[in-house]
Amino acid sequence: MILRQINMIQMRWNMDITMVGIDYTDAGLDIRGKFSYTKREQEKTITALRKKEGISGCILLSTCNRTELVLSRTREWEREERSLFCELKGQSVEEYGSYLHLRRGMDAVKDLFALAGGLKSQILGEDQILTQMKDAADFSRKFFGTDKILETLFRMAVTAGKEIKTNINLPSSNRSAPLAAISGLEQKGAAFKGERCLVIGNGAMGKLTAQLLLDRGADVTVTIRRYRSGIVDVPVEAARIDYSKRYEKLRNAAMFFRQRQVQTQQSRRINWMRVRCRRIRFS
Structure with a gap:
């Protein structure tokens, strides 16, 4: 029903949807990193895309596991989307187009709906x-x-x-690495x-871990690294220390959490949450 409604909208407005990107099934972290975006880069890219003939709208999703560019195009659009995707990051489509x-x-x-349902994620659901x-959005x-x-x-x-x-009822009841660990x-x-x-780490997984611990009443400290964007996004209730001072904080921590990425025999990169307990209290 929902897909039929979207199809009617496309026909009514004479537009088409394109989704071009790269995710953990396409390439390793070293390649995906070349197409990641800071918030400031996203702002510049969205502004630039809206000025291009044939593009009516754009949404850019950039996470640790994927970068997806979703476009609504008009009849005037004539570009090849892989070429555009590489061009936006100053990369060569000849070198990276196959990824x-x-x-x-x-x-x-359909792919976007599956993505929203967690069906395209490393941890199902x-x-x-x-x-x-x-x-x-x-x-x-x-x-x-x-x-x-x-x-x-x-x-x-x-x-x-x-x-x-x-x-x-998805096979995994714990639908993220931090939640599974906790x-x-x-x-x-x-x-x-x-x-x-x-x-340890103030990326998306670190932010989620900190929030889950805060929800449980823990005294949480998050290590901070300064990125090019200058934007640091962690829960306001959490204390912050520079990443270089993490060993000093470890002396008094009951436990620490750190995201790791490992390579499987099937050449898939998966995230898992490393937890080290020093003085943990059990009820």
Whole structure:
């Protein structure tokens, strides 16, 4: 029903959807990193894309596992999207085009809905992607990057993602590495209230870990690295220290959390959460 509605919208407005990007199934972190975006880079890219003939709207999703550019195109669009995707980051399509995936029309719509449901994630059904997609749409809207079709598409995708998580019993009940690690400790009787916890890393996974610990009443400190954007996004309730001082904080921490990335025999890169307990209190 939802896909039929999107198809009717496309026909009515004479637009088409294109989704071009790179994710953990396409390439390792070293290649994906060449196409990652800071917030300031996203702002400049969205502004530039909206000025190009044939582009009615754009949303750019950039996470540790993927970068996706979703475009709504008019009849005037004549560019090849892989070439555009590489050009935006100053990379050569001849060198990196084979790492990229490209989907158009209903294939792009279906892929976006699967993404929102956590069905394209390393950890099946993880919740974080819903927030990331919503944030990406909000950010594009802030700089006038969205149009009616993308607004409708992302709203429906997020709604569908919520329905998937509510109505489908996915194999994994812990839908993110941080939640799996923390829930595993709780199943063993761990209590976090009042415990000093150090989270190493202030990326998306670090932010989620810190918030989960804060929700459980822990005394949380997050290590901070300064990125080119100058933007640091961690829960306001958490204390912050420079990454270089992490060993000093470790002396007094009951436990620390650190995201790791490992290579499997099937050449897939997976994230897992390393937890080291020093003085953990069990109930």
